[in-house]
Amino acid sequence: xxxxxxxxxxxxxxxxxxxxxxxxxxxxxxxxxxxxxxxxxxxxxxxxxxxxxxxxxxxxxxxxxxxxxxxxxxxxxxxxxxxxxxxxxxxxxxxxxxxxxxxxxxxxxxxxxxxxxxxxxxxxxxxxxxxxxxxxxxxxxxxxxxxxxxxxxxxxxxxxxxxxxxxxxxxxxxxxxxxxxxxxxxxxxxxxxxxxxxxxxxxxxxxxx
Amino acid sequence: xxxxxxxxxxxxxxxxxxxxxxxxxxxxxxxxxxxxxxxxxxxxxxxxxxxxxxxxxxxxxxxxxxxxxxxxxxxxxxxxxxxxxxxxxxxxxxxxxxxxxxxxxxxxxxxxxxxxxxxxxxxxxxxxxxxxxxxxxxxxxxxxxxxxxxxxxxxxxxxxxxxxxxxxxxxxxxxxxxxxxxxxxxxxxxxxxxxxxxxxxxxxxxxxxxxxxxxxxxxxxxxxxxxxxxxxxxxxxxxx
Ligand SMILES: Nc1ncnc2c1ncn2[C@@H]1O[C@H](COP(=O)(O)OP(=O)(O)OP(=O)(O)O)[C@@H](O)[C@H]1O
Ligand SMILES: [Mg+2]
Numbered sequence: 001x002x003x004x005x006x007x008x009x010x011x012x013x014x015x016x017x018x019x020x021x022x023x024x025x026x027x028x029x030x031x032x033x034x035x036x037x038x039x040x041x042x043x044x045x046x047x048x049x050x051x052x053x054x055x056x057x058x059x060x061x062x063x064x065x066x067x068x069x070x071x072x073x074x075x076x077x078x079x080x081x082x083x084x085x086x087x088x089x090x091x092x093x094x095x096x097x098x099x100x101x102x103x104x105x106x107x108x109x110x111x112x113x114x115x116x117x118x119x120x121x122x123x124x125x126x127x128x129x130x131x132x133x134x135x136x137x138x139x140x141x142x143x144x145x146x147x148x149x150x151x152x153x154x155x156x157x158x159x160x161x162x163x164x165x166x167x168x169x170x171x172x173x174x175x176x177x178x179x180x181x182x183x184x185x186x187x188x189x190x191x192x193x194x195x196x197x198x199x200x201x202x203x204x205x206x207x208x209x
Numbered sequence: 210x211x212x213x214x215x216x217x218x219x220x221x222x223x224x225x226x227x228x229x230x231x232x233x234x235x236x237x238x239x240x241x242x243x244x245x246x247x248x249x250x251x252x253x254x255x256x257x258x259x260x261x262x263x264x265x266x267x268x269x270x271x272x273x274x275x276x277x278x279x280x281x282x283x284x285x286x287x288x289x290x291x292x293x294x295x296x297x298x299x300x301x302x303x304x305x306x307x308x309x310x311x312x313x314x315x316x317x318x319x320x321x322x323x324x325x326x327x328x329x330x331x332x333x334x335x336x337x338x339x340x341x342x343x344x345x346x347x348x349x350x351x352x353x354x355x356x357x358x359x360x361x362x363x364x365x366x367x368x369x370x371x372x373x374x375x376x377x378x379x380x381x382x383x384x385x386x387x388x389x390x391x392x393x394x395x396x397x398x399x400x401x402x403x404x405x406x407x408x409x410x411x412x413x414x415x416x417x418x419x420x421x422x423x424x425x426x427x428x429x430x431x432x433x434x435x436x437x438x439x440x441x442x443x444x445x446x447x448x449x
Contacts, residue, residue, distance in 0.1 A: 109296040112259055113355075116290040117310040117362060118282045127309060131300050209300055209342040 004183070010166035011187045013105050017155075017162060018148040021084055025091025025144070030130070032096035033103060047096070048123050054093020062086045068160040079160035087148055094147075098140040102133035133205050142199040146192050153188075163187060211256065211366060211399075212331050214263035218251055225251050227421040228265070233399060235365070238392045240408035240429075241401045243361035243418030244444060249401040250293070252418075253368045256399070257288040269366070287316065289359030293371040295351040297358075303330060304339040307358045315362065322361075329357040333387050349380030353387050360391075367391060369400040405448060409433050417441045 017066055028063065035047040063086040070077060077085065114124035134141070156165035163184055171180035211233040218226035225248045233239050241249050242254055254260040255415065256267055256280050258274050267274040272284060298306050298344035311317045317325065330336055333353040343351055359367060369388065373381045385407050392398060392411050402408055408415050409429045416426040417439045436442045 107294070107296070109292055109294045110298070112254075113290075113292060113296040113298075116257055116259060116285060116292075117358065118286040118314040119310060120282055123313055126303070128298055132298075157410065183426065207300075209344055 003180075006166060006170065007163065007187060011191060013161070013166075014149060014152050014163040015191055016190075017080070017084055017087065018145065018152050021087035021091050021148050021152075022141075022145050024084075024088040025095050025148075025172045026141075028088065028092035029095030029099055031082060032092060033099035035072060036096070036100060050089075051093045051096050054090050055097065059086070059090055060157070062090055062152055062156050063158060063196060077183060079155065079158050082158050083152060083155040083160045083162070086154075087152060089108075090151065091144055091148055095137070095141070095143055098137040102130070102136040105136050106132050111186075138199075138203060138207070142196065145195055145199070149191055149195065150188065210268075210270060211244045211397075212268040213252075213256070213265070214268075216252070216255060216262055217218070217264035218248070218255055218260065218261050225421055226255065226262075229421075229423060231396065231416070231423060232427070233366075235397050237394055238396075238398045238400065238411055240415045241399065241411040242385065242403070242405070242415060242432075242444070247418040248421045249418050250370050253290065253370050253399065253401060256368060257285050257290060259290075264397045273290045282314070287365045289356075289362060289364035289367045291352065291355045291359055291367070291369045291372045293375050295343075295348055295355060295375065297346070297354050298352045299343050302340050302342055303335060303346070303354050306343070306354055307361045311356070311361050323363050327356070329361045332360065333357045334383070343409055347380060348376045349383045352376065352380075356384075356387055356391075366397045366399070368388055369398065369402070371401050371403060374403050380383060405433070405445075419444075 032050055035043050036051070039047075063082065066077065066085045066089070067082045074077040110128055111124055114128045115121070115135070119127070152162050153164035155162045156168050159165070161169065167180050167184040171177040174180070213229050213231040216226050216229040217224065229252060241252070243249055251260060255262050256269070256274065262275050269284060269287060269334075272279060274281070274284060282446060297303075298309070301309065302441065304323065304326050308322040311325050312319060312322040327336075327339060330339060333356050335353055338346065338350065343354065346354060356372075372388065373384050376384065381404070387405060388398070388400065388407070389411055394412050400407070402414070410430050411418055414426060415429050415432040416423050417432065417436075417438065417440075418424070419438070425436065425438045432441070433445065436445055
């Protein structure tokens, strides 16, 4: 199949957008979890609504919101931005809930001990609390990463040439639809296996305790 | 010197400290005894501002702990604290547990912090455990690790909140020995404790807490030999 390099390149795009949306999702998800735990009023309402919408509506609708929804009020994003925004929105919502569980699993005494040593709140969270939370949510985090890869295939519906979009484009030109999508499925499978393997290696390096 | 004046503390509507007056001069070892729920831990938390207060004041070397402008993170470096629950940081080795705050709070270099940590771990008898994670340490060793971690900040006062009461009986001795050692070295210490022998042998003074007030405070001889308050007499006879 002479288009294999194109597909592999699109596979990289898929991996890249999934990784990027995870990074954004982790940062926002942490913030949402902390806001829900420690703040009141509009900030808490905003964070809770985000989490509820991300978790309880179809990912496809979330994608269409950033595509056609914003388009309808005159905000036109590129397909890449639409997919990145939708995936990040979704990841942040799911991860916020995981992070919240992680924070609750850390005894209060850890924070007290850290503060009693003279650490600022920020130091205590960044050095003591959050590293422990990451261990607790590590598996859900890995699952979310896999989910982000698979979910990114929806990108073809807003014209984004990630792996599925590329496959669709090539397949429709050649009419060998089944073959193309079979190869693509194998590539998805390989990406997911790669992520799971990398995650295991990283865990062994990070968590020695 | 730690000076506490008219200290009152509420949790919601529950008044836990009902006007505490207490002065602890440099070099003194003060033990605090009293029934569960009488407010002993809460008093320690008010001294280093882990809890807010509703009335009165706490001064450490003249600095008002609870005043608005006070740099509490700087002040806490003077006040080492050891808690009842062992709270070693599980994701850090023993050495990293101790070296972290000298580095990030005091701004020591990595090498300096390492040296300080190694020295303090040796001080508490953990010289052979530097690279071990807390999960591989016994409760007694974790408590000594917590002491080393506090000492690494070079505090001028040490606050112990029942440092031995979560330990298996056979591990209590090693932690008390470490506390004795500190007392002999001249550290100023406030020790909330249920270990009456420790309170008697090591303290300069003993304070008896009852329902949020210091009901009696005196030398160990007087407290244990000739208790005046009825509550204290009852408390002591229940223990013996
Ligand atoms: N965070 C809190 N919120 C509400 N009430 C609290 C809180 N912490 C302590 N209390 C209450 O304050 C009172 C005094 O608690 P404190 O822990 O100071 O007692 P203690 O003398 O240290 O007892 P123990 O010997 O059991 O440790 C208790 O009635 C306790 O239930
Ligand atoms: Mg207590």
